[in-house]
Amino acid sequence: MTALAALEGMDRLTSGEALVAQNVAFAIMAITMVVAALRMVTTRNVVHAALYLVVVLAGVAGQFLLLGAEFVGVTQVMVYIGAIVVLFLFGIMLTKGSFGEDDGVSSEKRLMAGLVGLLVFGVMAAALVDSFEDAEVAREAPSTTAEVSDSIFSTYIVPFEAVSVLLLAALIGAIVVARKD
């Protein structure tokens, strides 16, 4: 899918449409992300996998920035790279005696898993291309941070408040389950 989109980007580039620089940037990031994602699932080193994940997530943040969604882009960096991957790394270091090479993953179901993955990929790619092939991102009216905050505090105020209850409940529950007693 990403490769297709990249090709499409090249297509626009040659046909002289605007936003050439953006398309080039998109293609570079997309290719990097695909390579990093593949390496992430194929590497045998858990720490390396987490670091490849950083590359993928940074790529996502970059794509958001390209689309003019700076709030989501920055949030992506802060939450995913800044918090979640760091948590992964802490988790790996605190729980495993010897982190590093891990070849204990059973490979007998690898073929089946690969087939299912390919099938799902094919179906999703076909469906997405079918629907969004000609869709263009509006060049005007990128959603600004001010608009995001306005909608959080008007339309989405109930889920916003609910999230705070959710976080508190998760925190309390996690402490109870994790602590020694």
Place this chain on the structure above:
Amino acid sequence: MAVDLLTLAFQRPHIDWHGIAPELVLLGVGALITLVDIVFLEKARPITAALAGLGLLATAVPLLTLAADGTDRVMFDGAYVVDEFSLVMKAIFLLSAYVVVLLSTNYVAEGDYWENEYYGLLLASVMGMVMMASARDLVSIFVALELLSIPAYLMVAWRKRDLRSNEAGLKYYLMGVFASAVMLYGMSLLYGVSGSTMLDDIGTAVAAAGSSVPVVTMAIVFIVAGFAFKVSAVPFHTWAPDVYEGAPTPVTAFLAVASKAAGFVALLVLVLVAFPSASDVWEPLVWILAAASMTVGNMVALRQTNVVRLMAYSGIAQTGFMIAPLAVAGHGGGSADQALSAVVTYLAIYAAMNLGAFAVIIVLARKTGSAETTSFAGAFHYAPGLTVAMTIFLFSLAGIPPLGGWFAKFEVFRVLATAGEPWGYVLAAVGAVNSVIALYYYAALARRMWADDAPDGDHAPVPMTPSLASALGICGIVTLAFGVAPQLVARFTDVTLAALGG
């Protein structure tokens, strides 16, 4: 640009305080329990259960005033709606949660589990459910789903020193987040198609897109699959037996009734409000889920030797019945309304009879210390009242008149048979065969309790507590009343969704 930002004045949203009063009361009670826990620590333990129970009942007061008021309230551009359907579902959630608090009171205190936190999490989860009943946009639905699920994942693992409980918690969590992720992906596709998170707008966009758009089909399949996990429909049921067995039994009752009902609420709202025009996608899907859940659930239940696992598989089979009316809900002419009230009726009655059955299991397990079917043998000799109650609940689950379960099943069959679709008749036939199979294992358990002898000749009476007795009383009365006078429940559950123009 700076000028633009300045002129873009923030519109203070209109908040209908009466409309969200139930959520606010619940939030207040939850905050109070957390605060009492922080201030009084262990000294608060004796009162938190009572506080949680009273809080749930207090939350029902604004529900009554809203019901008396009777107008549909639409808030936040249609993201949050208070209509008949949401009020009835909120009442079911609150009453089920109240019974769960009654069931938990002694269980949690005697097991020396973390008590204050337990009730805090329970209330948080109930709040998610109450929100779910009103949520009419994707963001609210997803947040409500997580708010009701995440405390439940933790409560399943509450028996920390038992490996099976740990395993159950981890299993439920991993499967749950996987299902959430799949569903969220489906939701993002819907947003891509419609450009809006409001279910009304999505309904319009899906109708405009026509029925053969692959992305819409994929989104519907993903979303239905995500909620099929929540309601434990086959083939997304594999978590249920292990989780039910490993979790503290009151939490199991909570999952089997309230959490399942919340999944159904979201499924109903999404299918009937957001995808009414795509019924050729979800009708066959629901049909398969219903037929498979009934058949697989019952077949496997026949072989169970543990009562909680038996209840898990019976719950899977009951899910099949509950979801069945949706398989014929998509061809206009009031079919959606009929299916809606059939499902709500089933949920209300199922809540009473299933909680009742779990109450008996908890009481009996207090004496026997085990939930194997063999340890329930001969219960009639030392606990005749409990045995009668269990028989009522089991036969009600099987659908024998004049118990509540009869009316629930009758409504489902009525909807299937009056739809005038060949597939509706086939599904009704599958349901009829399954009712007979279900009667076999329910009756086998009842027979064991009546006729067999107690395993070790131990005829000491079962220790009973006021809270367990009142839980049993509430469930028993509701089950009987709904069976003898079905018009009672029908009056409450003949609901309409505001969005369906009812």
